[in-house]
Amino acid sequence: MQEEIFISGRNIPNIDPVLQVWHFPISLYLFLGGMAAGIIFFASLFTIMRKEKDFPTTVKGAMIVAVIAISIGLMALMYDLTHMFYAWQLYTTIRLESPMSWGAWVLLIVSILSFLWVFSYSTEIFPKWDWKFDWLKKFQAYLIKNRRTMAMVMLPLAVILGIYTGILLSAFNARPLWNNPILGPLFLTSGLSTGAAAIILFSKNHFEKHLLTQIDLALIILELGLIIHLLMGMAAGSAVQIEAMQVLVNGEFTVMFFVFVVILGLIFPATLEGAELMGFKVPSVVPALLILMGGLIFRMVMVEAGQITRYLY
Amino acid sequence: MRYAMVIDTLKCVGCSDCVVACQTENNVPIGYCRDWITESVSGTYPTLELELKSERCNHCSSAPCVRCCPTGASHIVEGGIVKVTANECIGCGACIESCPYDARYQHPEGHVDKCTFCHHRLEKGQLPACVSVCPTKCMYFGDLDDPTSEVSQLLKSRKHKVLAPEAGTKPNVYYLIK
Numbered sequence: 001m002q003e004e005i006f007i008s009g010r011n012i013p014n015i016d017p018v019l020q021v022w023h024f025p026i027s028l029y030l031f032l033g034g035m036a037a038g039i040i041f042f043a044s045l046f047t048i049m050r051k052e053k054d055f056p057t058t059v060k061g062a063m064i065v066a067v068i069a070i071s072i073g074l075m076a077l078m079y080d081l082t083h084m085f086y087a088w089q090l091y092t093t094i095r096l097e098s099p100m101s102w103g104a105w106v107l108l109i110v111s112i113l114s115f116l117w118v119f120s121y122s123t124e125i126f127p128k129w130d131w132k133f134d135w136l137k138k139f140q141a142y143l144i145k146n147r148r149t150m151a152m153v154m155l156p157l158a159v160i161l162g163i164y165t166g167i168l169l170s171a172f173n174a175r176p177l178w179n180n181p182i183l184g185p186l187f188l189t190s191g192l193s194t195g196a197a198a199i200i201l202f203s204k205n206h207f208e209k210h211l212l213t214q215i216d217l218a219l220i221i222l223e224l225g226l227i228i229h230l231l232m233g234m235a236a237g238s239a240v241q242i243e244a245m246q247v248l249v250n251g252e253f254t255v256m257f258f259v260f261v262v263i264l265g266l267i268f269p270a271t272l273e274g275a276e277l278m279g280f281k282v283p284s285v286v287p288a289l290l291i292l293m294g295g296l297i298f299r300m301v302m303v304e305a306g307q308i309t310r311y312l313y
Numbered sequence: 314m315r316y317a318m319v320i321d322t323l324k325c326v327g328c329s330d331c332v333v334a335c336q337t338e339n340n341v342p343i344g345y346c347r348d349w350i351t352e353s354v355s356g357t358y359p360t361l362e363l364e365l366k367s368e369r370c371n372h373c374s375s376a377p378c379v380r381c382c383p384t385g386a387s388h389i390v391e392g393g394i395v396k397v398t399a400n401e402c403i404g405c406g407a408c409i410e411s412c413p414y415d416a417r418y419q420h421p422e423g424h425v426d427k428c429t430f431c432h433h434r435l436e437k438g439q440l441p442a443c444v445s446v447c448p449t450k451c452m453y454f455g456d457l458d459d460p461t462s463e464v465s466q467l468l469k470s471r472k473h474k475v476l477a478p479e480a481g482t483k484p485n486v487y488y489l490i491k
Contacts, residue, residue, distance in 0.1 A: 082404030
């Protein structure tokens with residue numbers, strides 16, 4: 001038997017008995033950032049392939065969703081800073097060994113580029129809109145001409161942004177549940193899948209919907225594989241990792257994780273999408289919403305569960 | 314120069330004097346602490362073993378908190394002391410998440426706070442407040458790069474351990490266990 005107690009009043013708020021430094025806003029950001037990365041990835045990819053005519057929602061409507069998602073995500077991030085009036089300090093330096101530092105820079109560049117992207121499409125989305133100033137119109141024409149170049153820059157940045165949401169967590173070896181190299185690819189896959197789901201939700205184009213449903217189904221199967229990989233890797237790990245994994249498979253977050261993320265967020269919508277592709281009539285809103293919900297709950301579970309795992313000493 | 318603290322677990326009685334001294338010396342806000350005492354009991358009755366430890370920031374040589382700080386507010390000063398510059402800290406909490414010892418906390422003013430090995434006292438040639446008040450004199454402080462220092466001599470002659478060495482942080486607070 002080993003028992004350890006604190007006998008001096010160590011009862012620090014947000015740390016004892018379990019760490020609670022990162023809250024819902026962080027989970028919300030990880031979800032919105034991942035989803036925006038997914039949308040930007042597909043929009044850039046289809047533009048580079050010169051297929052933007054076949055995917056009107058992806059390059060236009062969904063990109064507005066991405067810009068809004070990034071803005072809300074950024075506000076959530078700022079809200080969770082306890083010293084938020086010093087947030088500008090983030091942009092006084094670049095520290096490559098700190099994921100949050102380069103992540104903040106990537107996020108800044110991606111949000112500016114995606115905003116310019118939506119601006120370049122603005123007159124196409126709202127035909128009656130007039131930008132009044134000549135220089136704005138000239139700037140817009142310039143952006144439209146260089147859209148493919150923008151896409152080439154945004155494609156790798158979207159991948160980095162998607163991976164970053166996972167690496168942000170996996171960089172902390174003090175929280176064994178997070179400290180796992182698979183978390184980056186897993187969050188990227190989940191981000192791409194939720195991005196595709198968001199496009200399906202808004203798309204009215206049959207071809208676009210059909211192709212993105214196929215892509216989404218493949219991504220969900222990959223994501224399920226990565227989750228199995230995550231759990232098996234931890235089960236085969238050291239005592240610290242085995243203990244950490246218990247939170248997901250045999251503890252506080254088991255029901256949340258398996259019912260809301262794995263079954264309702266992945267397996268069930270994947271089945272619906274499969275049925276849809278086989279020709280059954282399924283309202284595509286249902287799987288899309290379930291995937292988005294599953295993505296958000298997945299982030300919440302990982303952020304909360306990771307913080308209650310720790311080193312045993 | 315590499316500052317280190319050596320704590321004799323056989324002499325510590327868990328009186329919490331170090332905790333109170335630190336709170337007073339460093340104006341630690343009420344309800345928070347930069348150091349604390351743990352009591353661990355191991356074994357099966359009747360062969361139980363009790364260990365008392367005064368714990369704090371380990372001023373790790375490979376500090377994850379300094380590595381993950383996005384602004385460079387967490388930094389290492391001469392002697393290997395890990396410190397936080399309050400007006401560079403954005404309060405993101407990454408360093409708190411990264412610390413396997415949970416030695417950092419969010420100060421009510423927003424920035425992150427932690428043990429400094431009483432850097433301001435060291436500059437005046439004094440010992441850290443916790444070390445200077447210990448009634449059983451179970452805490453030692455000094456330079457590990459100097460082979461003649463008291464801490465180096467103690468680590469040479471006594472069996473010792475560090476906390477969570479498997480976390481790979483190379484901590485600089487040592488516990489004498491025999």
